[in-house]
Amino acid sequence: MDIPVQIAVRLKPPNLEDSSQCIFSNPVTQIVITESGQTFHVNRALPVDCTQANLFNSFMIPQINCFLDGCDTSVVVFGQAKTGKTYTLFGPGFECIHSECDQGIVPRFLSEIFHKLNQMPEREFILHITWMQVVNNNIFDVLGAGLVRCCNVEEAFQYLQLGWRQRCQGNNHTVFTVSVEQKWVSTNGVLNHRMSTASFCDLAAYPEPGLFALENIIKELLAGNPPKQINYDQCILTAMLRDSFGGRAFTWVIGCISAEPEDYQDTLKTLNLCLCCRGIKNFVTVNLFADNNTPVYTEKSMLPHADNNFNLQFATTQWIKLVSNAEGLFNKILQSKSLSEADINQVSEWLFLKAECDECLNGDTGVDNKDANIKQGLPRIAEDTEPSEPSESDVDSDSEEDTHSDTVFQDKLEKFMEYFREKNDQLFADRCEEYLNHVDSDDITISELSGSQSLPVMTSQSNSGRRRTIQPGESLSGAELELLRKVAAKAISPESQKILIESHKKDVDPEPKLIERELLKMIDTPKTDEICKKYKMTKEKYTQKQILARKLSKEIGSSQSQLKELINLCIAKERLISDLSKSMSHTQNKHYSDKIESSLIDQDTMREIKRHETNLKTYKKQIEQIKRQIKKDEKRKNTLDVELVKDKLKLDELSDTSVDVKDRKTHSLKHFTHRITQLDSILKEKTNDLETLEMSKEKELLLRKEIKNLRKTRECLHEQRCSLGHKRKIYKSLSDSEVSIKSFDFHTL
Ligand SMILES: Nc1ncnc2c1ncn2[C@@H]1O[C@H](COP(=O)(O)OP(=O)(O)OP(=O)(O)O)[C@@H](O)[C@H]1O
Numbered sequence: 001m002d003i004p005v006q007i008a009v010r011l012k013p014p015n016l017e018d019s020s021q022c023i024f025s026n027p028v029t030q031i032v033i034t035e036s037g038q039t040f041h042v043n044r045a046l047p048v049d050c051t052q053a054n055l056f057n058s059f060m061i062p063q064i065n066c067f068l069d070g071c072d073t074s075v076v077v078f079g080q081a082k083t084g085k086t087y088t089l090f091g092p093g094f095e096c097i098h099s100e101c102d103q104g105i106v107p108r109f110l111s112e113i114f115h116k117l118n119q120m121p122e123r124e125f126i127l128h129i130t131w132m133q134v135v136n137n138n139i140f141d142v143l144g145a146g147l148v149r150c151c152n153v154e155e156a157f158q159y160l161q162l163g164w165r166q167r168c169q170g171n172n173h174t175v176f177t178v179s180v181e182q183k184w185v186s187t188n189g190v191l192n193h194r195m196s197t198a199s200f201c202d203l204a205a206y207p208e209p210g211l212f213a214l215e216n217i218i219k220e221l222l223a224g225n226p227p228k229q230i231n232y233d234q235c236i237l238t239a240m241l242r243d244s245f246g247g248r249a250f251t252w253v254i255g256c257i258s259a260e261p262e263d264y265q266d267t268l269k270t271l272n273l274c275l276c277c278r279g280i281k282n283f284v285t286v287n288l289f290a291d292n293n294t295p296v297y298t299e300k301s302m303l304p305h306a307d308n309n310f311n312l313q314f315a316t317t318q319w320i321k322l323v324s325n326a327e328g329l330f331n332k333i334l335q336s337k338s339l340s341e342a343d344i345n346q347v348s349e350w351l352f353l354k355a356e357c358d359e360c361l362n363g364d365t366g367v368d369n370k371d372a373n374i375k376q377g378l379p380r381i382a383e384d385t386e387p388s389e390p391s392e393s394d395v396d397s398d399s400e401e402d403t404h405s406d407t408v409f410q411d412k413l414e415k416f417m418e419y420f421r422e423k424n425d426q427l428f429a430d431r432c433e434e435y436l437n438h439v440d441s442d443d444i445t446i447s448e449l450s451g452s453q454s455l456p457v458m459t460s461q462s463n464s465g466r467r468r469t470i471q472p473g474e475s476l477s478g479a480e481l482e483l484l485r486k487v488a489a490k491a492i493s494p495e496s497q498k499i500l501i502e503s504h505k506k507d508v509d510p511e512p513k514l515i516e517r518e519l520l521k522m523i524d525t526p527k528t529d530e531i532c533k534k535y536k537m538t539k540e541k542y543t544q545k546q547i548l549a550r551k552l553s554k555e556i557g558s559s560q561s562q563l564k565e566l567i568n569l570c571i572a573k574e575r576l577i578s579d580l581s582k583s584m585s586h587t588q589n590k591h592y593s594d595k596i597e598s599s600l601i602d603q604d605t606m607r608e609i610k611r612h613e614t615n616l617k618t619y620k621k622q623i624e625q626i627k628r629q630i631k632k633d634e635k636r637k638n639t640l641d642v643e644l645v646k647d648k649l650k651l652d653e654l655s656d657t658s659v660d661v662k663d664r665k666t667h668s669l670k671h672f673t674h675r676i677t678q679l680d681s682i683l684k685e686k687t688n689d690l691e692t693l694e695m696s697k698e699k700e701l702l703l704r705k706e707i708k709n710l711r712k713t714r715e716c717l718h719e720q721r722c723s724l725g726h727k728r729k730i731y732k733s734l735s736d737s738e739v740s741i742k743s744f745d746f747h748t749l
Contacts, residue, residue, distance in 0.1 A: 001283070001284050001285070002281045002282070002283055002284075003250055003281065003282055003283075003284045004278065004279070004280065004281050004282075005244075005245065005251045005252075005253055005277045005278065005280045005281075005282060006043045006044075006059065006251065006252045006253070007042040007043050007044070007252075007253050007254075007255065007274045007275075007277060007278050008042065008043060008044035008045075008046060008055075008058075008059060008252060008253070008254045008255070009025060009032050009040070009042050009044070009045055009046060009254070009255045009257060009271070009274060010046045010050060010055065010084065010088060010254055010255070010256050010257070011023060011025055011046065011047065011048045011050075011257055011258075011259050012048075012082075012083050012084040012256060012257070012258050012259070013048050013049070014048075014259055014260060015260070019260060020261060021048075021259040021260075022034065022035040022259060022260070022261040022264050022267075023035070023257060023258075023259045023264075023267055024259075025045035025046060025047055025048070026045055027044075027045050027046065027047050027050075029045075030042055030043060030044060030045045031045055032045050032257075032271060034264075034268070035261075035264075038268075040271045040274065040275060042255075042274060042278070043059070043252075043278075044058055044059055046058070048259065051101065052088075052091065052101060052102055052103060052104060052108075053101060053108075055088065055105070056105055056108045056109075059252055060075075060105060060108070060109065060112075063075075063198075063250060063252065064109065064112055064113065064116065066250050066284070067113070067180070067196050067198050068113070068116060068117075068180075068182070068196070069194070069196075069286060070182070070192075070194030070195065070196050070286040070287050070288065071196055071248075071249075071250055071284050071285065071286055071287070072196055072197045072198070072199075072243055072247075072248050072249040072250070072284070072287065073196070073197075073198045073199075073249055073250045073251070074198070074199045074200075074201070074241075074243065074244035074249040074250070074251040074252070075089070075105060075198075075199075075200045075201070075251070075252050075254065076201045076203065076241065076244055076251065076252075076253045076254070077089050077200075077201065077202050077203065077253075077254045077256060078203040078205075078211075078253070078254075078255060078256070078270065078273070079205070079255055079256030079257055079258075079270045080205050080206070080257075080258065080263060080266040080267070080269075080270065081171065081205040082258075083256035083257055083258050083263075083270075084256045085202050085203070085256045086104075086174075086202055087104060088104055088105065088254055088256060089104045089105050089106055089174075089176070089200055089202045090104040090105075090106050090107070090160075090164070090202075091103045091104035091107065093164060094107075094157070094160050094161040094164045095161075105200060106160070106176055106200050107157065107160060109178065109198065109200075110129075110150075110153060110156045110157070110160075110178065111153050113127070113178065113180065114127075114152060114153040114156070115153075117180075117182075120184070122184045122185065123182050123183070123184040124182070124183045124184065125180055125181065125182045125183075126149065126180070126181045127149070127150050127151075127156075127178065127179070127180045128147045128148060128149050128150070128178075128179045128180075129143075129147075129148050129150055129156060129159060129176070129177065129178050129179075130143070130146065130147055130148065130175075130176070130177045130179075131143050131159070131163040131167070131174070131175075131176050131177075132174070132175045132176075132177075132240070133167060133168050133172050133173065133174050133175075134172060134173040134174075134175070134210060134236050134237050134240070135168055135170070135172045136172075137209070137210060137235050137236050137237075138236070138572055138575065138576050138579075139236060139568075139569060139572045139573075140168055140576070141569060141573075141615060142163040142166050142167045142168075142174075143159055143162060143163050143166070144166070144611075144614070144615045144618065145618060146565070146566055146569065146618075146619060146622060147179075147562065163176075171204045171205055171208055172204050172208070173201065173202065173203050173204050173208070173210060173211075173237050174201070174202040175199055175200070175201050175202075175240050176199070176200045176201075176202075177197055177198065177199045177200070178197070178198045178200075179195065179196065179197040179198075180195070180196055181193075181194070181195045182194050182195075182196075185296045189295055189296050190293055190294070190295055190296065191291060191292065191293065191294045191295075191296045192292055192293070193288065193289035193291050193292040194286060194287055194288060194289070194292065195287045195289065196287055197243075197249075199240075199241075199243070199244065199249070201240075201241060201244065203237075206266075206269070209235070210235050210236070210237035210238070211237070213234050213235045213237065213238050214237055214238055214241060214245075215273065215276075217230055217232065217238055217245060217246075218245060218273070218276050218277055218280065219276060221245060221246045221279075221280045222276050222279045222280065227246035227247065230246065243282075244282075245277070245280055245282075246280060246281075246282065247282055247283075248282065248283060248284060248285055248287075249282055249284065250282065250284045251282055253274060253277045255270045255271060255273070255274040256270070257270050257271065289551075289554050290550045290553070290554055291547055291550050291551060291554075294547065323354065326350075327351065327354055330347045330350060330351055331351070333347065334347055334348070334351075421684075424681065424684070427677075531654060534654055535651065535654040538647060538650055538651055538654060539651060541647065542644065542647040542648070542651060545640055545643060545644055545647065546644065548640060549637060549640045549641065549644065552633050552636060552637045552640065553637065555633055556630055556633045556634060556637065559626050559629055559630045559633070560630065562626055563623060563626045563627065563630070566619050566622055566623050566626070567623065569619055570616060570619050570620065570623070573612055573615060573616045573619065574616065576612055577609055577612050577613060577616070580605050580608055580609050580612070581609065583605065584602050584605050584606070672717055672720065672721035673721060675717055676714060676717050676718055676721065679710060679713065679714040679717065680714065682710060683707060683710050683711065683714065686703065686706065686707050686710070687707060689703065690703055690704070690707070
């Protein structure tokens with residue numbers, strides 16, 4: 001987002017109360033006006049009596065919010081000497097004698113940042129500060145430790161005190177930075193990972209050369225030159241302020257001016273430079289890490305949604321109840337005839353509207369039911385009803401239905417039934433042949449499964465015609481018998497067969513639930529579930545490793561830039577030390593009178609050199625540490641990369657296997673349909689036998705029992721086929737989503 005550099009002007013209170021003023025500021029119109037009537041429009045024209053707190057609150061709060069959102073911010077203070085630049089940024093000092101209300105922008109900013117971050121416990125953060133000075137185009141590290149980590153406001157204030165004591169006095173530039181890395185998961189389950197830097201720059205007064213370079217850059221930007229074409233590296237100051245002018249920071253420039261008439265010319269210079277800065281636009285962006293915006297919560301995050309649905313459903317039910325109660329009440333009131341005509345009309349209108357709504361809702365319900373039937377799986381197969389023993393109620397209903405239209409209908413029905421039977425027989429014969437020709441070699445027969453202990457009805461020895469367990473005798477062909485045997489062999493395990501035999505011996509119905517359980521065992525192979533589970537687990541691990549690898553790359557990157565910074569610092573330090581040593585050697589050639597003075601200076605310089613050497617040592621140590629860390633991180637990253645490749649292969653393999661299992665499931669679904677059709681035909685034939693053949697009571701009873709058993713088996717097969725179909729649907733949706741995940745992975749990899 002393009003944000004123009006913002007300008008504030010602060011007037012330093014006059015030294016003497018009765019001294020005359022040549023500059024005035026109007027905080028209402030935000031105009032600074034000179035004695036001669038020249039006006040300067042700024043964003044904040046701060047009055048002479050503006051307190052430190054007022055100054056901070058008038059423009060720093062939006063900057064703090066911006067900083068915590070992950071944007072870089074900058075405050076640059078400039079003006080002639082002794083106009084209160086350092087006072088504005090830091091305050092009068094950090095000794096005990098100084099009151100808290102005199103604190104400048106930097107300590108207030110630090111207090112506010114720690115306060116705000118502590119109010120957001122969900123955010124993890126790391127805060128670092130640096131305090132640099134640019135002395136004669138050389139960098140001087142005020143704290144002597146590069147980046148300094150501060151865990152709380154007390155620690156930060158200790159460093160402020162230390163830096164305040166250690167800083168170089170004189171006309172030089174000071175740059176204080178606060179950088180924060182934050183990580184938090186927002187309520188919508190998204191990971192936020194941001195990094196922002198706030199820089200506070202106290203510029204030297206003219207005629208510092210760096211300041212002229214900065215002025216030139218400001219003029220170039222104002223002339224419309226794109227930042228990319230501007231040479232920021234011409235000096236250390238301009239390189240350090242790259243982001244503040246024409247860069248990514250949200251910048252406030254504070255012009256500190258004196259209202260005294262003798263400073264008038266310098267004040268005009270400062271105000272003119274302020275106006276130039278006003279025309280600069282910075283491109284402010286949120287600094288995101290690569291893992292920013294990644295979803296963190298999994299399916300659990302969907303729970304609130306489910307809750308909402310539940311609440312909605314509950315509210316709807318309650319609402320319907322309320323409306324029907326009201327309807328009853330209105331009807332009663334209408335009947336009591338105690339209402340005026342207008343009220344009756346109103347109530348009638350209400351009842352009419354309610355009836356209209358009911359109509360619409362009932363229409364919808366019809367559609368819903370239809371959908372529900374579709375969702376429940378395959379429609380049930382209509383079956384020929386077994387002619388049962390005539391009961392009294394049947395006789396009654398027969399006599400009642402004896403009408404002409406019924407007769408026509410029955411005639412038509414019989415015609416269609418005949419046609420259906422023919423077609424069905426044909427189909428059955430075809431399928432029978434096909435089935436027997438294509439029965440898989442792994443189709444195990446009962447005798448193979450349980451040795452000699454096989455179902456008496458279903459053994460091939462019983463091809464004397466009938467399934468003798470249930471009904472000895474005629475009607476089934478050898479092929480049909482074989483077929484039924486195979487169907488039973490596929491569907492029922494040896495244990496169930498035993499129970500069936502026992503139940504038959506005792507002439508009791510086998511437990512249908514048991515058959516169902518056995519069938520379930522057969523079709524509900526846990527293999528698919530297992531593979532899916534394994535795939536999901538591997539996938540989860542893979543994603544975690546990917547996140548870790550990205551994090552490591554980021555860390556390596558930031559360590560490398562830290563390393564670069566430190567190396568630059570070392571070079572600058574070494575240069576400074578050699579300059580200082582050179583300046584010392586010059587004193588050797590001086591006269592004796594000067595020599596005493598020179599030796600005193602030398603002692604100071606020596607101390608200075610020692611201090612710098614100690615700093616240099618610390619930097620070098622830090623460099624070694626960072627190098628070691630980078631090596632360690634790179635090793636870990638390499639191992640992770642290898643693991644990621646292996647995991648990817650494993651995922652591909654698992655996905656292929658699951659496709660295999662899916663194919664097998666499709667195949668077994670077809671088998672189920674096929675077996676049900678076969679059982680239907682056998683059942684039809686048996687029912688026909690029962691109707692047409694003359695047989696003894698005992699035989700009839702056994703035949704009925706056989707039909708009943710076959711029906712139960714068919715029922716179980718049918719239910720399991722529905723369940724398998726349903727599972728296939730779920731599996732399909734799962735594998736589809738996996739396909740989309742896979743293609744996504746492919747693109748992100
Ligand atoms: N608004 C103010 N209210 C009270 N005292 C002030 C104000 N501004 C400056 N002072 C005082 O004026 C003196 C000079 O201020 P300061 O050192 O901040 O100026 P400066 O512009 O940073 O000077 P230099 O360019 O020499 O670094 C200090 O003693 C400071 O406390």
